Amino acid sequence: YQLTWSSDNESVATVDTDGKMKGIAEGKCTITAESNNGVKATCQVIIENIEPISLSDFKSLPEGEVALLQLTNAQVLYVYENTAYVREDEENGCIMFKDMDLNLKKDDVLNGMVLVGVDEENGMKQVVGTERETNDSNLEITSGEEAEPREKKLEELSPADYSHYV
Numbered sequence: 001y002q003l004t005w006s007s008d009n010e011s012v013a014t015v016d017t018d019g020k021m022k023g024i025a026e027g028k029c030t031i032t033a034e035s036n037n038g039v040k041a042t043c044q045v046i047i048e049n050i051e052p053i054s055l056s057d058f059k060s061l062p063e064g065e066v067a068l069l070q071l072t073n074a075q076v077l078y079v080y081e082n083t084a085y086v087r088e089d090e091e092n093g094c095i096m097f098k099d100m101d102l103n104l105k106k107d108d109v110l111n112g113m114v115l116v117g118v119d120e121e122n123g124m125k126q127v128v129g130t131e132r133e134t135n136d137s138n139l140e141i142t143s144g145e146e147a148e149p150r151e152k153k154l155e156e157l158s159p160a161d162y163s164h165y166v
């Protein structure tokens with residue numbers, strides 16, 4: 001069967017021939033899928049504006065929250081398997097990007113926005129993907145220079161400091 005997709009209000013949301021929807025502006029619309037044998041399904045969609053937040057504000061969000069994370073010259077310090085450690089500036093320390101399909105490499109620089117979920121492991125906030133919505137379509141990833149190491153004596157650190165000294 002062949003599906004035809006449509007939106008009843010393209011000023012709020014559009015939908016392509018594969019059924020991928022894109023929010024355009026705040027509001028409500030109905031997305032319809034109709035097969036060539038006459039079967040039809042509809043879905044009410046509500047588009048809301050999400051204000052982007054900084055990396056430091058992300059750290060104060062509760063686990064399970066979803067946020068639009070704004071990154072400005074955030075540097076990938078280290079990558080292991082599906083986890084990248086990212087630092088935006090000296091004051092805010094690191095944050096882990098875990099199990100995200102962003103194909104990050106050490107020393108990459110991130111600029112832009114990405115829709116993410118909030119998780120926490122061992123007291124350190126983690127950025128996690130939000131199923132299919134997390135992607136690099138609004139995120140510029142460029143090669144950067146090697147990060148400078150910071151020296152600190154282990155006995156001077158508390159658990160609250162750990163994310164600052166990855």
